[in-house]
Amino acid sequence: MDWVARTAQLRQWTRSGTRAPHKPLLFLYALSRFQQDADDELRYSTVEEDLRGLLSEYGPGNRTTPAYPFHHLVSDGVWEVRTDRGPGSPGTGVRELRATGAAGRLAPELRVALRREPSLLGRMARVLLDLNFPPSLHGELCEAVGLELEEAETGRLPAARRQRDRRMRETVLTAYEYRCAFCGYDGRIGAVPVGLEAAHVRWWAFDGPDDVENGLCLCSLHHKLFDKGVLGLGEGTGNGPPSEGTGEDPAEGHRILVSQSFVGHSTAARQGVITLAGRPLIGPQPGVRPVAAAHRAWHTSQVFHGSPRPAATT
Template identity: 75%
Template sequence: MDWVERAAELRQWSKGAVRAPHKPLLLLYALGRFQREGDDGELRYSTVEEDLQRLLAEYGPPHRTSPAYPFHHLVSDGVWEVRTDRGAGSPGTGVRELRARGATGRLVPELRVALRREPSLFGRMARVLLDANFPPSLHDEVCEAVGLESAPDLPERLPGAHRQQRDRRMRDLVLTAYEYRCAFCGYDGRLGSVSVGLEAAHVRWWAFDGPDHVDNGLCLCSLHHKLFDKGVLGVGWGSPRSSGVESGGEAESGGSHRILVSQRFVGHGAAARAQVTELSGRPLIGPQPGTAPVAATHRSWHIEQVFRGDPRPAHVAPSSV
């Protein structure tokens, strides 16, 4: 049985390009626990519920969701089994039922045997789950959060739906379009003649059909790339005093692309204010004239699927008078 292929083809709730990484997060968590602890890998729902809720809050979609959903539904993918005090089978998707009946879940016996026989399978399954659901900037962080050793960089093409090849020219095209400056803060550091700490960020993630095009990219420093992918920062459209989340299309006259900062972000130090909260409402730096700016459809996807909560009001610098 090809377990990597099975991981790549998890049946997930879908509606357009809506993010639903509930099952992948649970499977990654179960792999991490089994890798660390071995034994039979049994996870009691009432014990791991808080861990799973934290993972969904951190890496799931912006709206609140319950870990009971993947705990029940992952069974249908042939990699997970659930038992209660009444025997095999899940009692349903209700949190109360899972708690009250002492529901436990674990990887199916065949998968546990395969993982013991071939330890590299942990990393290969993790890689396909990460590539299909998260941007590269979050891969190591997700692995750490679920307790897995970092997934390896694999040269071969991965199975499943995401077989298309990345366009390796995108980084150069995006950095050139933004003249090697972070679109949020203007950082343009170099070591000799080589830029350092600058990355090409996908606005709409590649895992969710985001194209390797300049109009789906931003040149960002490493810090702002991570905060953008975590939903702390976003890109909106409007005047300096607007919320910056107006819809795209023909109505975008008389405005410009502006930085959004989530109201959920908290940072009291001078660095947090300068690098994050005071960016709210600022116009993007770049791209250079004649280059396609961020497309409204990609910007809207990021606001709906990644950005956390509502944006802060535009920052107004104190008067120097």
């Protein structure tokens, strides 16, 4: 059976360009869970909030429920549902799925194929991403569902593989009260933060842990510049004024570094990047530990480019 083709042909309600990513999101989530534990079963009551969060952030603006794809993905031959009563889904009702102990997992034939050919998982995940979401969201989506895409595409399955903590993003964003630690940006669509990301200070690929002492809440622009080495973290007095317009106290001992190698003459480049030089970092809420010195030192030595600019004058 051509599982990649079947993945590309998921039955979705479409009309005049209307998006319906409900099944792709559940399927991507299920593939990630298979990658982590091939024998795992997804009980609806346990994964409902995860799925609801994915639909809220990456689905269309209209309200929906994760019960819909949990039931209907069965019709595509890639998913099965069982309840306390036996095989078969009780329907699309949330109460029914909860009350009957409904649990889903990838179809038996697909599980066999994925065990036989590990790289198949990566090809299927790539199709789901390419056909349903723009490239700018692929990395973020993989992080949100806990999928290691590069590993999946190459079929590498080491016995003692590190697993990402899918909760890191929410933990870090909560710790920094949903605002960029560099500029204070805090945009939302309704209750969903938009353009805010959890940045690893020491990269995960280089043994950086998935915890708040290795994380920063950054807007998309400053996350990219941080990972490119344009921005960094340096020591500071910790007694500077709050960043303008944020009302937040600076993080003890941390200030923002801006590389002298960065060049930008536009007003946006000056205001969004260059004027950050020397500014105190907006720290996490009281009771949360800031970035650990060892992680900050790793980023400075391994990622940050050249020498920092002197503190911006106002």
